[in-house]
Amino acid sequence: MKINIVPLEENHKLLNCPGNVQNNEMFSSILNGLSFGFKKDNRQIILLLRNESSEVMEVLPEGNETVNVFTAVNFLLSNFVNKNKIDIKTAFQIIDTLFNIESDVPVQKTIYPLFSLLGWLPSKKGEDAYKAFPNFSDKLQAMLQNKKVALNDAFLFHLHMTDFSYNEILDLLPENLSFSEANLSLKMVTEIAQNTKSNSIQKDTSLISEIAKKLSSAKDKADFMNTLKKLRYPKVSLLKERFSDYINAFKFPGGVSVTTDELFEKNTVNMTISFTDKNNLEKKLAQISEQLKKQNDSTDYFCIENLLEEK
Amino acid sequence: MIPIAFKKVWIENKIANHYKTKHILSKLGDIDIDYFDDLNTLIHNTPTVFHPKDRSKTLVLSAIRGEILRKCPGTHGHLCCNYHIINQYIGCPIGCSYCILQGYLNQPFTIINVDIESIFEELENFQRNYPGKQIRIGTGELGDSLVYDHLTNFSEDFLEFFAGRNEFIFEFKTKTTNIDLLLKHRSPGNIVVGFSVNPDIVRINEEEFSATLKERIDAATALVNAGYKIALHFDPIVSIANAEQEYKQTINFIFSQLKPEDIAWISLGTFRYTNDLKSMMEYNYPKSSLLSREFVLCSDNKFRYFRPERTNLYKMVIGFLHDINEDLPIYLCMESPEVWMDTLEILPGNCSGCPQEETMDLLFKRRVTLKKGTQN
Ligand code: SF4
Numbered sequence: 001m002k003i004n005i006v007p008l009e010e011n012h013k014l015l016n017c018p019g020n021v022q023n024n025e026m027f028s029s030i031l032n033g034l035s036f037g038f039k040k041d042n043r044q045i046i047l048l049l050r051n052e053s054s055e056v057m058e059v060l061p062e063g064n065e066t067v068n069v070f071t072a073v074n075f076l077l078s079n080f081v082n083k084n085k086i087d088i089k090t091a092f093q094i095i096d097t098l099f100n101i102e103s104d105v106p107v108q109k110t111i112y113p114l115f116s117l118l119g120w121l122p123s124k125k126g127e128d129a130y131k132a133f134p135n136f137s138d139k140l141q142a143m144l145q146n147k148k149v150a151l152n153d154a155f156l157f158h159l160h161m162t163d164f165s166y167n168e169i170l171d172l173l174p175e176n177l178s179f180s181e182a183n184l185s186l187k188m189v190t191e192i193a194q195n196t197k198s199n200s201i202q203k204d205t206s207l208i209s210e211i212a213k214k215l216s217s218a219k220d221k222a223d224f225m226n227t228l229k230k231l232r233y234p235k236v237s238l239l240k241e242r243f244s245d246y247i248n249a250f251k252f253p254g255g256v257s258v259t260t261d262e263l264f265e266k267n268t269v270n271m272t273i274s275f276t277d278k279n280n281l282e283k284k285l286a287q288i289s290e291q292l293k294k295q296n297d298s299t300d301y302f303c304i305e306n307l308l309e310e311k
Numbered sequence: 312m313i314p315i316a317f318k319k320v321w322i323e324n325k326i327a328n329h330y331k332t333k334h335i336l337s338k339l340g341d342i343d344i345d346y347f348d349d350l351n352t353l354i355h356n357t358p359t360v361f362h363p364k365d366r367s368k369t370l371v372l373s374a375i376r377g378e379i380l381r382k383c384p385g386t387h388g389h390l391c392c393n394y395h396i397i398n399q400y401i402g403c404p405i406g407c408s409y410c411i412l413q414g415y416l417n418q419p420f421t422i423i424n425v426d427i428e429s430i431f432e433e434l435e436n437f438q439r440n441y442p443g444k445q446i447r448i449g450t451g452e453l454g455d456s457l458v459y460d461h462l463t464n465f466s467e468d469f470l471e472f473f474a475g476r477n478e479f480i481f482e483f484k485t486k487t488t489n490i491d492l493l494l495k496h497r498s499p500g501n502i503v504v505g506f507s508v509n510p511d512i513v514r515i516n517e518e519e520f521s522a523t524l525k526e527r528i529d530a531a532t533a534l535v536n537a538g539y540k541i542a543l544h545f546d547p548i549v550s551i552a553n554a555e556q557e558y559k560q561t562i563n564f565i566f567s568q569l570k571p572e573d574i575a576w577i578s579l580g581t582f583r584y585t586n587d588l589k590s591m592m593e594y595n596y597p598k599s600s601l602l603s604r605e606f607v608l609c610s611d612n613k614f615r616y617f618r619p620e621r622t623n624l625y626k627m628v629i630g631f632l633h634d635i636n637e638d639l640p641i642y643l644c645m646e647s648p649e650v651w652m653d654t655l656e657i658l659p660g661n662c663s664g665c666p667q668e669e670t671m672d673l674l675f676k677r678r679v680t681l682k683k684g685t686q687n
Contacts, residue, residue: 108358123359125594152590159597194603233605235617263607264618267649305653308619 070110073098077117088133088144088151091118095130121152129155135162139170149182157186164193164208172212174221181225188232239264239307246301250291253284260304267304315367315404315459319343321353321420323373331425331463332372338462339370350376350418360419362595363412367404369420375399376424379433383452395446399424399465400454405486406519408596409547412453414588423459427468434472434479443478451484451505458487466492474499480575482542486521488530498538503575505542506531508565510557513549517599524561532568540575546644547582548624550604550616555627562631571636580644581624583615609647618650625654 073094086094095118098111107127115126129151136144136158143149149157157166169189173182189211196207214231218224230237247258255274260266273288275281301307317339324346326332336344347353350373360366375398383394402421403412424430437446450456450465460466466483470493473481477500483493484505493504506527514521522530531541543565551557582601584592589602606614615621625643632639642659643651651658 106358112358124361124365128594156593156597160593191603194600233617235605235619236607239619263609265607265609265647265649308622 070098070103070105070114074114074117077114086118088119089141091120092130092133094118095120095126099130119151121155125152125155132158137167137170139167143170143182148177148179149186150179153183153186157190160190161193166208168208168212169215172215172218172224174218174224176221177224181221185225185228188228192228192231236263243301243307246298246307249298250288250295252291253287256284256288264304264308269302269304315462317342317368317370317421319345319369321369321371322346323350323371324348326372326374326425329425331427334464335372335423335425335462354418357419359417361413361591363403363406363410366402366416366419367421371418371420371422372425373422374424374426375429379430380437380448395448396452397430397448397450398453399427399430399450400456400459403454403458405455405458405521407486407521408517408519408592408599409582409584409588409601411585411588413591413595414585416453421454423463425463427465431472434476438476438478445478445480447480447482449482449484449505451482455485455487456483457485457489457493460489460492464492467496470496470499470502473501477501482575484542484544486518486527488522488526490530490534493539494533494537496537498534498540500538503540503542504531504534505544507544507546508561509545509547509549510551510561512551512557517549517596517601524564528565528568531573535569535573541569541573542575543577544580544644545628546578546580548579548628549582549601550620550624554624558628559631562628562635566635571639574639577632577639577641578644579625579628579641580646581616581621583609583613583645585613589614611645613645618653622650622653625650629654 095111095115098114099107103110108123112123112126116122120126121129132155133141136154140149140154140158144151144154166189173185177185192211193207196210211231215224215227218227243260243264252258257272258269259272260269271288273281273284275284299306320336320339320342322332322344325348327346336342350371353371357369379397381396381398383396400421400423401418402416403410404421434448437444450469457466469481469483473479480501480503482503482505484507486507490504493502507521508524508527509518511524514523535541545558548558584602584606592599592602605617605620607617609615616624625646629641632641641655643655648658
């Protein structure tokens with residue numbers, strides 16, 4: 001479909017043009033009337049997404065020119081629309097409208113380039129997300145709508161969790177999770193479910209309920225994230241806990257800290273001693289030595305290999 | 312059955328009349344052909360694709376660019392085996408869910424660099440500049456070395472070039488059985504064919520179009536009979552249910568057909584990924600459960616299984632291999648010194664006081680020249 005773009009003249013009527021309204025409203029009216037229309041800096045624009053349209057548009061600086069609809073939409077979106085203000089449903093509807101326009105040119109060249117202008121995922125991934133979007137649960141759609149999670153993460157979550165009634169988990173996400181924490185939570189839940197599934201013959205439904213049960217007792221956001229991390233990384237969490245319990249059992253004097261590679265990839269353990277003078281150092285070394293002797297019977301977890309070997 | 316059905320071929324103008332271009336086109340039959348001058352412009356003007364299947368629909372025949380003979384980059388904090396690579400093929404249709412190429416190839420097509428003479432020139436330069444220096448070279452870094460061999464006949468060119476150049480050990484790395492051209496010739500002695508191996512359950516779940524384990528080992532056996540040495544790559548070793556049983560069966564099966572002295576080297580590497588690969592895998596292979604295990608971020612920005620799990624996997628595979636023969640030449644691919652010590656109990660550089668890389672090369676050289684029946 002070709003659309004004529006001509007300079008706007010006095011007698012041209014603006015169809016569905018809401019004037020200086022918020023972009024969101026503007027796009028609602030576009031979708032009903034299949035036309036764009038709005039005003040910005042005294043420039044008025046209309047784009048009719050209709051086959052029979054030879055209706056009027058203003059704006060392209062070059063003036064009299066024939067462009068295809070996709071180019072026109074691209075121009076409008078890149079010059080006049082703040083993509084952060086387009087909500088996900090509107091973006092979906094615009095993409096939907098564009099997909100329904102017949103064109104000989106492949107979508108990769110017509111629609112894909114517009115995705116990112118709409119805050120949508122560029123390329124084939126965007127098309128897949130577009131196809132999946134109507135099937136997202138209402139809850140997931142609402143989270144997207146409220147910018148609680150990213151489209152990419154929501155899409156992958158849905159893709160991997162389609163077999164599960166995943167709302168049970170979404171209901172448990174604390175309200176005050178940040179954007180990145182919410183995305184991370186979706187990822188971790190997906191991975192926990194996949195891991196559990198590949199390790200057992202458990203029915204999908206009970207699997208989700210089991211994760212939900214463990215998460216539901218979280219007191220607050222920090223506890224929730226912590227519980228999720230323990231479920232996702234059980235061995236790492238266990239060994240970290242074991243190591244810190246071991247260190248804490250020594251009553252090392254103040255100003256002494258013991259650290260190791262966070263994920264136990266290295267065999268070395270570091271001890272830092274802050275001291276003020278030679279006497280102070282001697283005193284602290286004596287205290288450290290005394291503490292080490294007291295724990296002589298327990299397994300030496302300073303030896304990382306012992307720590308890792310322990311079941 | 313590997314889906315090698317290119318729908319379109321782009322040919323770089325400067326190699327349009329190259330004999331290999333003509334040869335490849337004659338094998339492709341009736342196909343849509345177009346020409347280009349600049350690869351970057353072509354990439355820029357072609358819609359992005361993510362899935363290896365889509366990348367395998369279009370073939371680009373071009374001249375090799377950039378550094379031709381490169382040392383495998385290795386990774387920070389991990390020991391390197393001093394392998395050298397030539398990027399003859401870029402892109403692969405075999406469709407392994409874990410394929411690292413998804414994470415870093417940006418071109419929406421498969422590239423075959425047709426000007427093999429440029430590669431040979433570079434290798435001759437290397438020989439002149441470093442007389443007598445031993446190196447191992449392979450073409451299987453950015454694609455399977457043999458999957459398109461019936462189109463290119465490159466294997467025959469390599470065999471001819473490497474014959475008598477004993478400072479080079481050349482490896483074809485594959486998951487196919489596309490060995491017909493190799494079998495037409497006896498190995499000149501310094502050619503190794505490397506097969507990636509894993510339990511069949513891993514192939515079924517994660518390697519859509521690769522040959523079965525039996526097919527690969529049958530192919531390896533035929534190659535041994537034609538004088539070739541075999542490399543085995545347990546890479547990626549994957550943490551799966553019944554891992555012990557699965558890997559034991561796999562190793563026993565392999566060595567029911569191959570003898571220890573047929574083996575040039577065995578590399579082991581547990582599954583690892585970058586952030587980029589992760590996001591591509593999640594999208595391209597949503598059914599794969601590889602990513603759901605417990606991984607940690609290592610100093611080279613790659614995620615690996617948590618150290619105790621990794622160590623256990625290595626110990627398990629090494630144990631089964633040692634049950635076959637204690638002297639099998641095993642090395643770890645991109646692993647930390649700590650894990651080398653946990654598993655093989657040596658660091659390559661510590662064996663004889665010479666630098667780590669050279670020790671590795673000498674080890675491999677000894678294996679490749681090992682005569683039949685001399686293995687204990
Ligand atoms: S065979 Fe190698 S290059 Fe080909 S898809 Fe599998 S991992 Fe990638």
